[in-house]
Amino acid sequence: MPGDYKVCWSHSGTDHQDYQVPVATLRVGGPVPNDNVCTLSEPCMVVVEGVRLAHTSKLLFIEEDSTCGDLLAVVAVWSGVNNPAATALLSPPLNPGFVYANGDTYDAGLGYAGIPSTRYKVCWSFNPTSGGGIADYKVDVGQFTMNGAVQDVVGQCTLGQSCNLIISGTGLSETNQVKIVMGPGLCGSSSITAAVLQGITNPQLVTNDAYDNQYNMGLVTIGGSYALCRVAVPAETCIGDHYKICWAHGVYAPPIGGKSLVVEIGSFQMSGPFVTYSVECTMGSVCAFILYGSLLDMQNRVLIIEATSSCGDSNPIIATFAGLRNPQPMAQVSADKSEATVRLGISNGGREDGYKLCWGFNPFRVSDYTIEVGPFYFRGLAGDCVADGLTVTCSDVR
Incomplete structure (x- = not known):
């Protein structure tokens, strides 16, 4: 231990009791x-x-x-x-x-x-x-x-489902917070942009409990438009895997304001279909279409409802078309899970009109179809046209 010690002298000491003469003070730094x-x-x-x-x-x-x-x-x-x-x-x-x-x-x-x-x-x-x-x-x-926080997090949430992140680490506390961002820069730099996913609180404080490791981010019901999201650089409103998670202990506030969200702890992906996407089918022809998005799955299903109803309602008016199955699961999903094919069948009757196409991750009730993909149009045949399964043939009237 550092400190001051006394130095004692003896003419011919053989035991520590023989050192009776103090001669100096030894200071140990x-x-x-x-x-x-x-x-x-x-x-x-x-x-x-x-x-x-x-x-x-x-x-x-x-x-x-x-x-x-x-x-x-x-x-x-x-x-x-x-x-x-x-x-x-x-x-x-x-x-x-x-x-x-x-x-x-x-x-x-x-x-x-x-x-x-x-x-x-x-x-x-x-x-x-x-x-x-x-x-x-x-x-x-x-x-x-x-x-x-540890820095190997792979965060993944789905449209219409509660988004909860579990982040482990050492010495976690109730002040901790996370922020979902996109961009090429480091967390905390000016070259990143905060995700703007409707229904998500961003940034978000940790849930204050015995573990301080859970973040209840919210629930997203809008996946970003097809036009803005199915591009090389998706917008900050889009579903996809172009996000990362930044973390802060949450006590230090840098001079520029906010919290020191500088620790990149991993990636984040929001899955589901792109929205504002229009689909149409024609009476007498095979009704099949492709949905685009992120991490689409065979357990996903679609539901067509009347335009006056809302996706996620407990009792929507379900559209009926003779020969079409509604609701219906995915028929095929691409290897990268960015495309899903839906096949409803061949219609031989139904009201020509505009409807809503709803999507659910793994729905059990009609209220589980919470995501409005976009409009669904059901077209009738023109008077000079004949449908034959996959094709519609129209006479050339001049």
């Missing part, structure tokens, strides 16, 4: 052992008490199983963290020498990526040299914990 904690997305300022800590002193973070001063020690790595970390308070003297303090604060930066864990330790060096490297850090200060 160095840090007082203590465990420390930092959190990803928050400034990491490590406070160390001690005796005669110098402006040149630094801290080194290593893996728990490594030994301070060992050339083979495994140095911990977090993006944004200064490792080694230098003083945040002491300035060099005007003349050669050292500036001392009985305690100091070390600025380790602000981490935005890396493994959160309790399995690290802190090592200290009075005046580390470039030649000495990590071997200069011989003093074990104590255990070190980096709190934060």
